[in-house]
Amino acid sequence: MTTLPDEMTVVGIDQPGGPEALQPARAPVPRPGAGEVLVKVAFAGVNRPDVAQRRGMYPPPPGASPIPGLEISGQVVALGDGVTNLLPGQKVCALVTGGGYAEYCLAKAAHCLPVPGSLPLDAAAAMPETLFTVWHNVFQRGYVREGETILVHGGTSGIGSMAILLGKLFGVTVIVTCGGADKVAKALEIGAAHAIDYKAQDFVEEVARITGGKGVNLVLDMVGGDYVPRNMNCLAEDGRHVTIAVQGGPKAEISLVQVMLRRLTLTGSTLRARSDEFKALLAQEIHETVWPLVEDGKLRPVMDRTFALADAAQAHERMEQGGHIGKIVLKA
Structure with a gap:
């Protein structure tokens, strides 16, 4: 010893x-x-x-x-x-x-x-x-399966980059948002299928365009606040919304009618x-x-x-x- x-x-x-x-x-x-x-x-x-x-x-x-x-x-x-x-x-x-x-x-x-x-x-x-957080929230809590598409905010962060890497390895299409053209390029280099510059583009419109209007199966949200209703607009039917941080604020106003009509699941966790x-x-x-x-x-x-x-x-x-x-x- x-x-x-x-x-x-x-x-x-x-x-x-x-x-x-x-x-x-x-x-x-x-x-x-x-x-x-x-x-x-x-x-x-x-x-x-x-x-x-x-x-x-x-x-x-x-x-x-x-x-x-x-x-x-x-x-x-x-x-x-x-x-x-x-x-x-x-x-x-x-x-x-x-x-x-x-x-x-x-x-x-x-x-x-x-x-x-x-x-x-x-x-x-x-x-x-990042590995424990992404594995639990995307794969366990978010039930992501091979062939699904997810939206991850902060694509070049530690969490975002790990989500991209795991997504690629497990057959999940990962769309990310990033702030600025340089970060968009880096996210694509890391392996994101699509990267949206949220400073120059409306990510809700871009997700609709990329998915042909179908939306994504899961959103991994680190922002909270007024991003939540916008995230929900990105979700496909039976979509899951997983919150792991609230950098944009802990409160959000959402339409429960949307939750019911589109059978959405809202969840989250801390580790x-x-x-x-x-x-x-x-x-x-x-x-x-x-x-x-x-x-x-x-x-x-x-x-x-x-x-x-x-x-x-x-x-x-x-x-x-x-x-x-x-x-x-x-x-x-």
């Missing part, structure tokens, strides 16, 4: 605010409890929920670390009681409820995925949050506060269904930029400016 230090560097939030609220600090190295492992972090993914937490709008669930960071990659350095599926020294990536912006991070053993030798650790850290058991089952399904594609090199996240852990504030600035394509990660 590795001899662990008593303290580590973390990036925490003293007071909610702008990127400058992220400050390096010293904290005790945690010790794994039953069913947990301690990971020496190589990289940590940066996600929109981290930004919301920093602003004071997304507090960690009870019992979670107050340190931001929802996904990590690295090496297992200590095992808690009852852990039999992982070994010290093993490379893993993991979905965590917090604590990723640190040199060491606790993870539930059941929420870890083994990192194949062909997968760089920076790319491994960029996968759990962080779900039970450990739910996440373990999700990890297991991903390991069985998607991970072979990672091992074969067929699925790789779209990477934007890597920042040092101490430069987490700059990473958040980049995310908030909106120019990134794919995933931003921190090097611990």
Whole structure:
């Protein structure tokens, strides 16, 4: 077993605010409890929920670390009681409820995925949050099947790019919206079947044109607000609308008559506060269904930029400016 230090560097939030609220600090190295492992972090993914937490709008669930960071990659350095599926020294990536912006991070053993030798650790850290989110909301909650068509907003974001990649691998036609011609070109390069510049075109009209008036089977919505009735106008009969974020506002006015006449389903979810058991089952399904594609090199996240852990504030600035394509990660 590795001899662990008593303290580590973390990036925490003293007071909610702008990127400058992220400050390096010293904290005790945690010790794994039953069913947990301690990971020496190589990289940590940066996600929109981290930004919301920093602003004071997304507090960690009870019992979670107050340190931001929802996904990590690295090496297992200590095992808690009852852990039999992982070994010290093993490379893993993991979905965590917090604590990723640190040199060491606790993870539930059941929420870890083994990192194949062909997968760089920076790319491994960029996968759990988006992969778990898209798999659950598009394929499980949204019941998407081969041959269907979906609309995804934010096509060049971490979530959007993962939705494109998974769609291509599982026979789903993916239409995305993006802000600007450059992002449209990038989305098409990633593999979107169609990309709509929402700044220059009405996405509802474009979806109708692209689908020959039939509409899409599912909308993956990260905007909420006044996008919801417009999204509903994009849906085919028996269409599903899945909300995973409300960047445009938490309230929407919709026609229930449309819901009834066209048999629409409106649902949504958040991942962080779900039970450990739910996440373990999700990890297991991903390991069985998607991970072979990672091992074969067929699925790789779209990477934007890597920042040092101490430069987490700059990473958040980049995310908030909106120019990134794919995933931003921190090097611990």
